[in-house]
Amino acid sequence: MLRFITSRFLQSLLALYLVISATFFMVRFVPGGPFTAEKAVTAEILRNLEAHYGLDKPLWRQYLDYLGSLMHGDLGPSFKYPNRTVNEILGDKLPVSVELGLLSLGVALVLGIGLGTIAAVRRNTWVDYLASSFGMVGISVPTFVVGPLLVLVAAIHLGWFNASGWYTAADRVLPALVLGIAYAAPISRLTRGGMLEVLHQDFIRTARAKGASEFRVVTRHALRGGLLPVVSFLGPAVAGILTGSFVIETIFQIPGIGREFVNSAFNRDYTLVLGTVILYSVLIMALNLVVDVVQAWMNPKVRLES
Numbered sequence: 001m002l003r004f005i006t007s008r009f010l011q012s013l014l015a016l017y018l019v020i021s022a023t024f025f026m027v028r029f030v031p032g033g034p035f036t037a038e039k040a041v042t043a044e045i046l047r048n049l050e051a052h053y054g055l056d057k058p059l060w061r062q063y064l065d066y067l068g069s070l071m072h073g074d075l076g077p078s079f080k081y082p083n084r085t086v087n088e089i090l091g092d093k094l095p096v097s098v099e100l101g102l103l104s105l106g107v108a109l110v111l112g113i114g115l116g117t118i119a120a121v122r123r124n125t126w127v128d129y130l131a132s133s134f135g136m137v138g139i140s141v142p143t144f145v146v147g148p149l150l151v152l153v154a155a156i157h158l159g160w161f162n163a164s165g166w167y168t169a170a171d172r173v174l175p176a177l178v179l180g181i182a183y184a185a186p187i188s189r190l191t192r193g194g195m196l197e198v199l200h201q202d203f204i205r206t207a208r209a210k211g212a213s214e215f216r217v218v219t220r221h222a223l224r225g226g227l228l229p230v231v232s233f234l235g236p237a238v239a240g241i242l243t244g245s246f247v248i249e250t251i252f253q254i255p256g257i258g259r260e261f262v263n264s265a266f267n268r269d270y271t272l273v274l275g276t277v278i279l280y281s282v283l284i285m286a287l288n289l290v291v292d293v294v295q296a297w298m299n300p301k302v303r304l305e306s
Contacts, residue, residue, distance in 0.1 A: 008292050012285040019281045020070070020274070024063055027270045053079060066274075075278070076271035080264070086275035089260065094279070096166060097256035100179065100248070101241040103172055107180025108187055108241065113230065115184070116191025120199060131188060138185020147178045147251040164253035175252045179245050183237055190229040235291035236284055 047056065054062060069076055075086035119131035154174060155163040165171050249258040257276060264272035 005289075005293060008289050012289055016278075016281055016285055020067075020278060021063075023274055023277045024066060025059075027268075027273050028059060028062075030268065053077065070278075075275040078269055078272050080267045080269045080272070086271050089272060090257065090275055090279060093255060093257045093260050096254060097249075097258065100172070100175055100254060100256060101238075103176035104179035104183070105238060105241050107176055108183035108237075111180065111184035112187025113191050113227070116188040116230075117195055119188070119192045120195030123196065128192075131192070135185045135189040135192075138181055139189070142247075143178055143182050143245060144247045144251065146181065147174075147248060150174050150178060151251070164251075166252070166254045171252075175248050175254060178251075179241065179248050182245075183241060186233060187230055187237075190233055191227065194227060194229040231291055231294055235288040238287050 054065060057065070066076065073087075075090070078084050078086055078089060081089060115131040115134060119128040122128050151163050151174065155161045161170050161174050162168075246258040246262055248254065249256045250262070257279070260272070261276040263269075264276060
């Protein structure tokens, strides 16, 4: 198992280095710059700004300097927020996105696994058709449609919640529901497919023949194997949920990382774009590594074949 984890970890480090390098050069090749939109900036002031932030150096030197700072955990200063570093900005925004993500993850897991398991146990009944319809609709309808519809109904017409903001506990309900449902739909379909495959295997029939109750058969015997497809999906899904959604944070005016990433791209804030990409990449790769380890624990064949 240690060799398996070490191999996956080294692969993740290589992938992270490639992502950082590709992002660094791509943002530099985008037309415009972080100071081109500034009003009444003379050529002399522009040169002074570039010298202050090291943008007057050759590109290869900027690249090596950035990697050196990154090795010490320094993501650099923001070009659009004076006297603020990327570490400070991400530190302010990350807790908001994590809170939204954890709430949404709870909604996604409870709805997705619950509906998928019930649909598999009650196969070809109205319960199965209803759960499958939910999964299909949830996958087909994007969040930028579901979000405004919920705001229109629950916030504007019924007045149960605020249309936007992140101030009270009630403000968390609609964003968490919209983002959670978006991930609950594929989770329910994956759970149903995995459970149907496991429920027809010999060890399930043996458990039933020994007199085990249907609840025990499902929860103690079938779920471990039936959730393998869900575990594979949860790696990138959890990273996406925890770091928030660009669309959700924009619709509900949530001050999270998603909105900051969009703004930094428009502002050509090189270091903030890079810092956000690195944060996303680290989360995705770390969670994928956790998923690989969990899969190897749940299914030893994965470990032996790697």
